[in-house]
Amino acid sequence: MKQCPVPCPFVAVHNNDLVMIRQHLIEGYQCRDAWLALSKLVQDPRQRKDCLERAAVLDPDNEELAIAYLESRLALDPSDVFAQQRLNEIHTKRLLSDVKTSYFHEPPKPRLIGDILVSIGAISEAELHEALSEQRRTSLLKSDRRLGQLLLKRGLITPAKLAKALIIQQQERSRARTAPQVLGEYLVEKGYITVAQLEDVLAEQIRLDMQGKRLSIGQLLVRMNLMSKEKVDQAAREYERLFWSQFNA
Structure with missing residues (x-):
């Protein structure tokens, strides 16, 4: 199985092409955007529900996707108690979130070093994904497992860029009081x-x-x-x- 980035560049080009989207999935890509696009292209409500379910599994924190999937279940079976309860929970959570003042909101979480390096233009999203994949394959016992060291070893960043990213990360952690x-x-x-x-x-x-x-x-x-x-x-x-x-x- 091959994991697609979000957003998926292939789907962005072939968003309305049913044949190409299906072929993309047949080739083994775990692609949220492809399943989402397919859900809009199929006519059968059950197929649409199945597509949305697969997309939701690949992006479990996406509330909009969860709502679309639950609504597709209810369209097929209005007596689906679980879907209705879960939908009510999401809507209630959103209502409570809307009335909260800034005092109750948690500060933004500090970013990971890879995300910071991308944001300052040190590496691309593709280079980050590739490095993370290599990091996962690397033994935990190797000292260069840390992402920064791995990127340095591969010549993708300079010590100066890593230093800048580390300072930004520490500042974010201090503000969020996580370090x-x-x-x-x-x-x-x-x-x-x-x-x-x-x-x-x-x-x-x-x-x-x-x-x-x-x-x-x-x-x-x-x-x-x-x-x-x-x-x-x-x-x-x-x-x-x-x-x-x-x-x-």
């Missing part, structure tokens, strides 16, 4: 260094890591003449006090 503030972020916030300087330090750290050398952020700041050792030690003590104070509140 504590790290030392580098603290140094930027307090004006010890700039974001650009932090990116340079992380990029250098990544380059050295690829050579099997590991230096801390503090060591690199001194080595790159961005901070004195005394300033690094002072900032590290401040950061440590701030970090542990969160647990004493």
